[in-house]
Amino acid sequence: MLLTLQLALAGLAFGSVAALSGIGLVVTYRATGVFNLAHGAVATFIAYVHWELVARQGVPEVVAAPLCVLVLAPVLGVLGYRAVFRPLQQRDATPAEALVTTLGLFVLVVGLTTVLWGNSAKRAPSVFATARWDVGDLTIRSDTVVQLGVVGLVAIVLAVLTGPTRLGADVRAVVDRRELALLSGVDVDRVNELGWAIGTTLSAITGLLLAPGLSLTPYGLTLVVLETFAIPVLARLSSLGVATVAGLALGVAQAELSQVHVTAEPFATALQGLQSNLLVVALLGGLLLLPSLREVGDAGTARSFSSRHVRRTSLRRSALLYGTAVVLLASPLTYPAEQLRQAQAVPGLAVVLVSIVVLTGYGGRISLGQAGFAGLGALFFAKLSTGAPELIALVGGMLAAGAIGVLTGYPAIRRRGLFLALTTFAVGVTVSRFVFESPSLTAGVDVNRPSLFGLSLAGDHTFYAFELVCLVVALLVVRNLRSGPLGRALVAARDSEDGARASGLDIGRLTLFTFTISSVMAGLGGALLAQTALAFESRAFDPVSSSLVWFTAVVVFGADSAAGAVLASGLFVAMELLTGTSDAALLPIGLLAVLLGRFPGGVLNGLVALRRTAPAPVVVRQLSPTGKALVARR
Amino acid sequence: MSVLEGRGITKRFGGRVAVEDVSISVDAGAVAAVIGPNGAGKTTLFSCLTGASSLDAGAVVFDGADVTSLGADARARLGLGRTFQRVSVFGSMTVADNLLVGAEATRRTPLWRGLLGRTDPRAAGDASRVERVLALLDLEELRDVEARTLSTGRLRLVELGRALCGEPRVLLLDEPASGLSDAETEGLRAVLRAVAADGVGVLLVEHDVRLVLDVADHVYALAQGRLLSSGTPDEVAADPAVRRAYLDRAPS
Ligand SMILES: Nc1ncnc2c1ncn2[C@@H]1O[C@H](COP(=O)(O)OP(=O)(O)OP(=O)(O)O)[C@@H](O)[C@H]1O
Ligand SMILES: [Mg+2]
Numbered sequence: 001m002l003l004t005l006q007l008a009l010a011g012l013a014f015g016s017v018a019a020l021s022g023i024g025l026v027v028t029y030r031a032t033g034v035f036n037l038a039h040g041a042v043a044t045f046i047a048y049v050h051w052e053l054v055a056r057q058g059v060p061e062v063v064a065a066p067l068c069v070l071v072l073a074p075v076l077g078v079l080g081y082r083a084v085f086r087p088l089q090q091r092d093a094t095p096a097e098a099l100v101t102t103l104g105l106f107v108l109v110v111g112l113t114t115v116l117w118g119n120s121a122k123r124a125p126s127v128f129a130t131a132r133w134d135v136g137d138l139t140i141r142s143d144t145v146v147q148l149g150v151v152g153l154v155a156i157v158l159a160v161l162t163g164p165t166r167l168g169a170d171v172r173a174v175v176d177r178r179e180l181a182l183l184s185g186v187d188v189d190r191v192n193e194l195g196w197a198i199g200t201t202l203s204a205i206t207g208l209l210l211a212p213g214l215s216l217t218p219y220g221l222t223l224v225v226l227e228t229f230a231i232p233v234l235a236r237l238s239s240l241g242v243a244t245v246a247g248l249a250l251g252v253a254q255a256e257l258s259q260v261h262v263t264a265e266p267f268a269t270a271l272q273g274l275q276s277n278l279l280v281v282a283l284l285g286g287l288l289l290l291p292s293l294r295e296v297g298d299a300g301t302a303r304s305f306s307s308r309h310v311r312r313t314s315l316r317r318s319a320l321l322y323g324t325a326v327v328l329l330a331s332p333l334t335y336p337a338e339q340l341r342q343a344q345a346v347p348g349l350a351v352v353l354v355s356i357v358v359l360t361g362y363g364g365r366i367s368l369g370q371a372g373f374a375g376l377g378a379l380f381f382a383k384l385s386t387g388a389p390e391l392i393a394l395v396g397g398m399l400a401a402g403a404i405g406v407l408t409g410y411p412a413i414r415r416r417g418l419f420l421a422l423t424t425f426a427v428g429v430t431v432s433r434f435v436f437e438s439p440s441l442t443a444g445v446d447v448n449r450p451s452l453f454g455l456s457l458a459g460d461h462t463f464y465a466f467e468l469v470c471l472v473v474a475l476l477v478v479r480n481l482r483s484g485p486l487g488r489a490l491v492a493a494r495d496s497e498d499g500a501r502a503s504g505l506d507i508g509r510l511t512l513f514t515f516t517i518s519s520v521m522a523g524l525g526g527a528l529l530a531q532t533a534l535a536f537e538s539r540a541f542d543p544v545s546s547s548l549v550w551f552t553a554v555v556v557f558g559a560d561s562a563a564g565a566v567l568a569s570g571l572f573v574a575m576e577l578l579t580g581t582s583d584a585a586l587l588p589i590g591l592l593a594v595l596l597g598r599f600p601g602g603v604l605n606g607l608v609a610l611r612r613t614a615p616a617p618v619v620v621r622q623l624s625p626t627g628k629a630l631v632a633r634r
Numbered sequence: 635m636s637v638l639e640g641r642g643i644t645k646r647f648g649g650r651v652a653v654e655d656v657s658i659s660v661d662a663g664a665v666a667a668v669i670g671p672n673g674a675g676k677t678t679l680f681s682c683l684t685g686a687s688s689l690d691a692g693a694v695v696f697d698g699a700d701v702t703s704l705g706a707d708a709r710a711r712l713g714l715g716r717t718f719q720r721v722s723v724f725g726s727m728t729v730a731d732n733l734l735v736g737a738e739a740t741r742r743t744p745l746w747r748g749l750l751g752r753t754d755p756r757a758a759g760d761a762s763r764v765e766r767v768l769a770l771l772d773l774e775e776l777r778d779v780e781a782r783t784l785s786t787g788r789l790r791l792v793e794l795g796r797a798l799c800g801e802p803r804v805l806l807l808d809e810p811a812s813g814l815s816d817a818e819t820e821g822l823r824a825v826l827r828a829v830a831a832d833g834v835g836v837l838l839v840e841h842d843v844r845l846v847l848d849v850a851d852h853v854y855a856l857a858q859g860r861l862l863s864s865g866t867p868d869e870v871a872a873d874p875a876v877r878r879a880y881l882d883r884a885p886s
Contacts, residue, residue, distance in 0.1 A: 477749060485738040485757065486748025492724045492735045499722035502684065503796060504710035504739040513745045 002137050007255040013144040015251015016151040017209045018279070022231025022243040023154060024202025029237055031171055031195025034085060034098045035418050037548070038106035040225030042200055043207030045109050046073055047124055047216060048117050050208055054125045065127045069204045077200030078193045080105065084594050086192070096366065096417050097596070100555050103368075104593020106222075107552045110545075111586025113218045119583065121220075124211035147209060151244065154202065158240060161194075171195075218583075223544050227429070229422060230283035237293045254278040269440060277433045284426040288411060293419050325566065329468060337460040344460070344532040346573050347467035351474045351525030353554050353565035355518045360551070361560030362481055363514035364494035365412055366421040368547055369428025370522050375436050375541030377401040377523020378530035382445045390450030398523040404431065405519020409512040428543040436538035445536045467528050471566070474521055478562045481517070490514065549586065556592045637662045637835040638714065638804045643682050643692035645675075652678040654859045655692070660804055660835040665826060667846045668839045669870075670856035671880060676839040677719050679856070680808055683837075684716045685709045697803065711740050715802030717793040719809050719839070725782035729773055732781055732792050733764045736799035760799075767795045770828065772821060786813035794825070804835040811842045823849055847871065855879070 021039065029035050036042075046068050053064040084105065088098055131142040162168045173181040174191045181188060206225055214220055230250065235243035257275045262268050274281060332343035352374045359367045381390075381397030388396070408427050412420055435441055449458045450466070457466045481487055493500040493510050501507055530536050540546065553572070557564030568589075575584040636659040645653040653675040660666050668676050681687040683694055685706035693702045701709055710716075724732050737760040747754065768774045771791045776784065781792055790810055797805055811819045819842065826849050830836050840846050846853060846867065853870040855862045857879040863870050870876055 476751075480749055480751045484748055484751065485743065485754065486745060488727065488731055488735050489739060489748075491727060492739070495724040495726055496722040498686070498718060499724060499793070499796070500735075500739070501686070501706045502710055502716050502718070502722070503736050504707050504741075504800060505735075506705075506707045506742075509745070517749070 003259065004256065005138055007259060008252050009138070009140060009144055011252035011255030012248060013141070013147050013251070014254065015248040016144075016147040017206055017247075018228045018231060018251055019151055019244045019247025020154060020202050020209075021206040021225055021228040022235065022247050023158070023240055024199045024206065025229070025232040026235055026237060026240055026243050027158065027202070028195050028199030029232065031174060031198075032081070032085065032192045033095060034102060035232075035237070035422075036105075036199055036203075037099065037102040037226075037421075038109055039199070039203045040222040041106045041109035041113070042073075042076065043203040043210070043225045044216075044218060044221040045113050045207075046076075046204040047207035047211040047221060048113055048122070048218075050127075051122050051124050051211070051216060052117070055122070061125070061127060065208060068208060069201060073200040073204035074197035077196035077198075080200070081193055081196040085196070086189070089192075099366070099418055099421060100552070101594060101596060103548060103552050104556075104590050104596060106590070107549055107586050108590025108594055110218050110222060111583060111590050114581070114583040115587060117218075119218065119581070121215035121217050124214075124216040126212040127208050143209075150205060150209075151248075154205075155240070155244060158198075161198075167194075219542070219545050226425075226544060227279040227283065229425075230279045230286060233283055233286040233290070233293065233422060236290060250279060250282055269438070273434050273438065277430075280426070280429050280433055283422075284430050287419070287423045287426050321563065325563065328570075329471070329566075333461055333464060340460050340464055342577055343573065344464055344467065345529060346569050347464070347471040348525050348528030348532055349550075349572060350471055350566045350569035351528060352522050353525075353550060353569050354471075354474050354478055354562050355521035355525060356551055356554040357560060357562050357565045358478060358481060358521060359514055359518040360554065361558070362478075362487075362490045362494070363511065363518070365511065365514065366417070366424065366551075367518070368421050368425035368551055369408070369431070369543065370424075370518075370550060371526075371541040371543060371546035372428035372431035373401040373405055373519040373522035374526030374529065374546075375538070376404055376431060377520075377526035378447075378536055378541065379435065379442065379445065380523075381527040382447045382530060382536050385448060385450075386446065390448060391452060394450055394524070394527055397527045398520045401523025401526070402516050402520040405515045405522075406512060408519070409515030412515060413508040413511045425543065425547070428547045432538065432541065432543045436541055442536060442538060447530045447534050447536055449531045449534075463531065467532075470524060470528060474524065475562055475566075477517065477521070545582075549589070552593045553585070553589050556589055556596065635662055636660060637697055638683065638837070639695040640679070640683050641693045641695065643679060643694070644690045645678050645682055645687065646690050651859050653682065653856075656854075656856065656859075656861045657692075658683075658837075658854055658861075658864075660837045661851075662803070662835045663830055663833045664851045665830050665836040665838070665849050666852045666854065667850035667867075668837065668854045668856060669841075669843070669846060670862075673858075674856040675859040676856055677808055678859075680716065680806055680839065684714060684806060710800065711742060713740075713801065713803035714806070715797035715800050715804070716806040717790065717797055717808055717810060719812075721786060721789040721793050723781045723789050723792050723796070726780065728778050728780055729784075729792050729795075730764055730768065730777045733767055733795045733799045734760060736796035737763050737801075740800040763799055763801075767798045770798070770825060771795050787815055787818050790814060791818070791822075794822075798829065802834060804837065805829060807836065807838040807840075809839055809841060811840060811845055819845060 021043070025036060025039055049072060050064055050068045053059040053067070054061060084101060085098065088101060126143070128143055128146050133140045133142070162171050170181070170186045170191050171194070173184070173186050174188055203225070207221060210224060211221055214224065228247070231243050231247045234246040254275070257278060260271060262271050329347070332340045335343070352370060355373070356367060356370050359365050377397040377400065379397070380400035381393050384393035384396040404427070408424060411423055415423055449463050451457055452466070455462070457463045481490060489500070489505050489510060492503065493505055493507055497507055526541060529540060533540065553568040554565055557568045572582070572585050576582045578584065638660040640656065640658045643653055643656045644651070656679060658666075658668070658679070668679065670676050678687070682689050682692070685694075685701070685704055685708070689702065693700055695701065696709065696712055696714060701712065724735065727735070738757065741754065741756055743754050768777060771794065773788075773791060773795060776788065781789065784792065790813060794807065794810060811822055814822060823845060826836055826838075838850075850867050852864070853867050854864045855870050855873070855876045862875050862879055863873040
């Protein structure tokens with residue numbers, strides 16, 4: 001009993017912080033229509049600033065913490081809105097574009113954090129001195145009390161803000177009926193700025209409160225905050241009350257789970273996984289079981305950040321393009337083994353990135369879990385190759401990835417936009433936590449390079465040539481997905497689902513098909529990456545530093561451009577070689593992604609369009625049907 | 635002989651009844667029309683017939699077989715073509731490709747075929763059918779134009795062409811003349827007659843009364859989700875209940 005109480009108190013401490021994070025996400029979402037995937041990155045950034053101020057510059061805590069939370073955070077929120085999201089809104093970008101922009105912000109902020117403070121772990125200072133009080137046998141820690149107090153305070157402030165005030169009415173108007181609010185003279189800018197300011201402030205509080213309990217690294221804290229996505233999901237993106245309760249309940253449940261013991265084997269491992277990953281399970285479970293989220297506006301498909309034109313390149317131009325690419329990619333074959341080894345990651349990564357092109361560029365589906373498929377391909381290849389010839393193991397790995405791809409494809413048939421993005425992200429995190437990070441599955445896994453009908457591919461040159469063959473096969477598949485009846489069907493489904501269905505296309509079947517192809521391809525790429533490294537490293541298939549960053553890079557280089565994906569892969573590897581860190585590409589990619597609002601089809605298309613000196617796009621404010629009706633009535 | 639039949643179709647949105655107990659039938663080779671004020675439930679009735687939305691009660695019979703449980707795509711492959719009130723063409727494709735999808739999508743081909751770059755032997759006639767439809771709708775000059783750049787009137791024709799390329803047995807058109815110029819409407823009239831003369835059953839929702847009176851063989855009048863009246867155009871036009879429903883409407 002005492003233990004239960006003690007654990008509940010500990011759970012409440014974490015739960016209250018999780019609730020704060022969730023509330024921040026919901027508030028920003030309801031007020032601005034944008035689900036901020038950069039929430040965790042902002043929390044981390046501000047935690048670093050706080051560390052810098054207190055630990056390095058010796059600023060007293062009474063100054064540093066309020067400066068971070070009450071000044072820096074809201075200022076960053078408002079600036080972010082003005083610089084990035086307001087232009088998007090004025091262009092009437094789709095929610096999918098806004099979502100990808102937050103992803104760009106995430107990459108940018110993580111990149112900035114790494115550049116400023118490096119990758120090594122820091123010890124973050126506690127904001128409040130911890131005192132303990134003994135009440136009978138129970139120990140109450142002061143930080144638990146303080147954190148609960150902060151939640152209460154935030155709840156009161158939010159209740160006042162959205163309550164029976166003029167501002168509250170405006171917020172509710174904007175949240176309920178955006179386009180009506182626009183027309184009826186609500187100061188939408190002010191409501192948006194407020195939404196962002198509250199969101200970043202809460203993320204700052206989350207960061208400052210969580211950081212002392214963890215070691216502060218750019219990705220570590222970010223991922224913990226991303227796990228709190230479970231809370232807005234359980235609140236169906238709307239209810240602040242549910243978000244608060246869900247946060248506290250998950251915190252307590254997580255703590256109490258540590259009391260449970262099972263010894264029977266499969267359950268013991270499962271329980272162990274659950275004990276440290278309850279939020280992840282809640283996130284995936286919530287996404288799969290809830291019928292829908294209360295999304296603002298029409299989430300739409302990912303079509304909006306594919307290029308705006310069907311490209312019809314002349315034969316000569318494409319021959320030139322592919323010729324150059326082949327020469328460039330094949331040139332490392334002439335290098336000595338030492339340098340060649342550094343280029344070996346390019347084709348493998350390129351195959352994975354091309355698999356994202358298949359799903360997002362052609363299939364019109366956002367996928368934030370691609371590293372999960374890649375990792376499954378790698379892991380199953382490695383496992384199977386102990387008992388079977390490597391080539392068969394490779395196929396097995398691809399099929400394993402494909403199987404999970406099909407499973408992910410089912411929910412994706414009915415899901416779009418944010419809902420799908422979160423679902424694929426949750427699948428990626430779940431696979432990573434329960435498979436890649438499970439010692440019983442990954443310990444002592446040996447990775448060997450395949451041999452082809454007796455011809456060993458273990459040598460660096462032969463292996464690189466094999467990788468190139470795999471990449472070419474992937475690109476041929478992509479070409480066939482792009483042309484003929486199948487290509488037209490995919491574009492049709494992407495452009496207008498209603499129209500495609502009315503013409504006789506089975507959208508569910510097409511969706512499953514693209515998910516299967518894409519995940520099989522990702523599995524191949526993942527296996528190649530593992531063979532390159534001659535090891536399976538869970539870090540290489542991380543749901544955050546791989547999945548999210550890869551997806552952003554693909555979108556930046558043109559979501560429907562396979563050539564862009566190959567180029568992006570080259571950029572990642574080249575930047576790593578030049579700077580010695582894999583995070584070097586984050587800053588340029590994040591920056592370009594944030595600017596995506598200005599280059600809607602991706603960088604390559606943006607450049608092509610510039611060269612064509614197309615006339616400046618006419619900005620048309622499109623109103624939804626309700627809005628139009630209202631205008632018509634005036 | 636009726637090729638498409640809706641029996642006692644009822645559809646509710648939340649507590650609100652959009653269509654209530656409506657029965658309707660379309661004969662092969664004939665043009666039927668649904669008229670009614672805004673919000674009468676015409677588009678909802680269409681969605682129920684085509685499978686775009688589920689029914690709360692009633693049944694849809696296509697060519698003698700009950701298709702109520704089939705999805706919109708399966709009904710389309712059986713030969714139920716349609717256009718939308720809010721045009722939904724494939725914006726990034728050319729006009730010709732839009733039509734080609736209409737021709738290809740009614741066949742169910744194994745997807746791996748396309749993946750391996752194989753062509754379907756049944757595709758041989760597609761190109762010539764697209765050409766015929768382009769000629770019929772006078773869209774030949776726009777063949778290689780990207781659809782998103784066209785006017786609404788043209789888009790409606792492209793959408794109609796896409797449906798025609800699927801060789802439908804019955805064609806459901808939701809306000810095909812809205813956004814069309816007078817000349818284009820004139821052309822549409824001729825097309826509708828030609829299509830019906832080919833043995834296709836046509837059902838249209840239309841606000842252009844002249845067009846309806848001119849081409850329809852049979853008219854159904856809806857108001858507030860219920861069938862008010864049905865019969866030949868003249869009978870329905872003379873029906874006092876129909877007149878009242880239209881006069882009751884606040885002038886817009
Ligand atoms: N998805 C929906 N959810 C809720 N109500 C709906 C939905 N679709 C239609 N309705 C309601 O059902 C009723 C019938 O709408 P419907 O679009 O079928 O009318 P209509 O006859 O096609 O009108 P119009 O001439 O304006 O096209 C309307 O009151 C409409 O508000
Ligand atoms: Mg309608």
